[in-house]
Amino acid sequence: MSLATDLPDLLTAIRACRLCEDRLPHAPRPVVQAAPSARLLIIGQAPGSKVHASGHAFDDDSGDRLRDWTGIDSATFYDPALIAHMPTGFCYPGKGKGGDLPPQPACAPLWHARLLAALPGLRLTLLVGQYAQKRYLPRGFAPNLTEAVHRWRDAPEGLFPLPHPAWRSRMWMARNPWFEAEVLPDLRERVRHALRG
Template sequence: MATTLDTLLGEIRACRLCEHDLGFEPRPFVAAQASARMLIIGQAPGSKVHASGIGWDDDSGDRLRGWLGLDKDAFYNAGSIAQMPSGFCYPGKASGGDKPPRPECAPRWHGPLLAQLPNLKLTLLVGQYAQKRYLPKGFAPNLTEAVRKWREAPEGLIPLPHPAWRSRLWMAKHPWFEAELLPALRERVRSALAQNV
């Protein structure tokens, strides 16, 4: 098992646990430095992220940065913001979108990676896969209710919907997200990133 963050990141990037199931060359994505004060746990890299190797390098990333009130320079500063998907590799296409995150990743890599991030003040659980893994069992019956109950989430955790194009439709049905959660989210992000480590 890795003893330093750099060693661990190298092991994650070299991981080939799912190679036979993917049908294409894995390209695990992770971004972290021990000084990070915020962690984004998303779903899995999309095809654009698979091609570029840059997390949230697509329209959903633009939307997420808008929600957070961050520009690209701040968002991609791994010394402040770590990124850890539920599945580290692009899982491939399915009807209606991408396949779910590969199930091997989180059990193998999340615990060791979290142990190397001692300065986290805020973790964003983006999408149902992150929420199912990190919110208490029975916290909410679905993603909408988990996000609606964001004030009741364990300290340091904020559940968010995935910022895919469909989230615009979701936001139109749930105006409280933009009116109540987003201003509080931006303040929590500012506070977490401003704290001295």
């Protein structure tokens, strides 16, 4: 079977996954978007409550901020022929004391390799937040998220580390003005290049 034939079955299996059902506060609703032709992959953390309700990745204030950072309009962002969304955890993990709980740890080992194998056209992968970075950046690449983002030029080819675009990122950006001045222009250029036909 071709990757194009396998991917619909894989997406159906991911969306039907109930592996972590007993550890989630709501019924599982895995959020994923992909097509074999996708050129850009966004690996985020896990859906928030608004994304859980809508079923669309980054369908919230964080998504507005991420689209602004990347220069991607909403129509392009949700076009699976161009952009794939593969969170570290596919389901909303629920609320903790300081915000959403971490992604369920079983998702990525179960699904990521298979999904990546079905996306042969990828040119750029955005690692949004610490969970994606810990999984895909080399061990010891940076001691924390800020340093990982600050070393974006040193990341392995095709990978681009970003902070999570939650509301707290505004305060983080104020403390790290180099992000807006240096990182975002390069990010937008790389995204344009990746999406160019």
